[in-house]
Structures are given as C-alpha cells and as structure tokens.
Amino acid sequence: METSPKIEAVTWGSMEVQGLPAGKDFKLYPGGGRQWDWNETGTRHEPGIQPADVAELLDKGATTIVLSRGMESRLHVDPATLELLRERGVAVHEAETTEAVRLYNKLAESEPVGGLFHSTC
Numbered sequence: 001m002e003t004s005p006k007i008e009a010v011t012w013g014s015m016e017v018q019g020l021p022a023g024k025d026f027k028l029y030p031g032g033g034r035q036w037d038w039n040e041t042g043t044r045h046e047p048g049i050q051p052a053d054v055a056e057l058l059d060k061g062a063t064t065i066v067l068s069r070g071m072e073s074r075l076h077v078d079p080a081t082l083e084l085l086r087e088r089g090v091a092v093h094e095a096e097t098t099e100a101v102r103l104y105n106k107l108a109e110s111e112p113v114g115g116l117f118h119s120t121c
Contacts, residue, residue, distance in 0.1 A: 002031035002061070004108040007101045007117070012071055015119050027053075028104070029060035029114040036116060045121070048076030051084045053116055062114025064091040064107055068100035074121040 005028055009016040016022050017033055025036040038044070041052040049067055057065055065085060069075045073096050085092045093103055097119060107113040 001112055004028055004030050004062075004104075004113050004115075005033050006105055006108060010097060010101050010117070010119055013120050015117060024119050026117045027056060027114075028117070029057045029062050030112040031060060036118075045070075045074050046076050047078040049081050049116060050078055051081045054081055054085065054114075057114030057116070058088060058090065060114065061112050062090070064111055064113045065093070066100050066104040066107065066113060066115035067092065067094045068097040068115065068117040069094055070118045070121045071097045072121045075118045 005018040007015060007017050013024055014022060015026055017026055020033055023035040026033055027036045041050045043050050043053055054065060067077055077094055095103060097117060104113060104115045
C-alpha cells in the first residue's frame with residue numbers, strides 16, 4: 001500500500017507536507033500530493049468543495065477522505081460532493097483545519113487516505 005504524505009506543520013496560510021514544497025492549500029493522496037488550486041474547479045467558500053475536487057483523490061486510491069473546512073470553518077462542502085463519496089462507499093470526515101490535519105495524519109498511518117486542506121479561513 002502506498003502511504004499518504006504526512007502533514008508536518010500547519011499555520012494560517014501555510015502548510016508543510018512531507019516531500020512537497022510548502023504551500024497554502026493541498027490535495028493529498030496515497031503516494032503523493034500537490035498544491036490545491038481552487039481555480040481548477042471553480043471552488044469558492046460557498047457552495048464549497050466540489051465533486052471535481054475529490055475526484056483526483058479517488059482516482060489515486062483514497063478509500064477515506066478528510067475534508068478541511070478552513071481554520072475558521074468558512075469553507076463549505078457541496079452536498080453533491082458528499083453524495084458522490086457516499087455512492088462510492090468512501091468514508092468522509094469534515095473538520096476545522098487543525099483537527100482535519102490531526103485526523104488525516106492518524107489515518108495515514110494505517111490506510112489509504114486522501115485529503116483536501118485549506119489553511120486560511
């Protein structure tokens with residue numbers, strides 16, 4: 001099983017992820033990750049994380065997904081995204097960013113987890 005990269009640090013507007021350059025927002029999955037550019041899918045705080053945002057995580061083999069809602073939980077999750085994950089039988093966790101990081105790192109020790117992380121609001 002390919003492991004998901006560990007998040008080494010998160011502060012407002014900055015994240016450090018094992019094996020990746022520092023950045024603000026990240027898509028992480030088994031075997032790697034990259035910066036998360038909201039413009040790729042038109043993501044905004046509302047309606048929030050789009051089905052297209054999680055598709056890459058599923059394609060990379062994530063069976064559990066952690067969705068960070070931002071440091072102040074201002075990032076929403078589009079209901080269509082949750083429906084897609086339910087249809088695929090994927091366990092999903094939503095949390096404020098620091099809690100999401102803690103949960104993701106714990107899950108990454110034992111399963112193919114993916115995550116979307118927003119390090120500001």
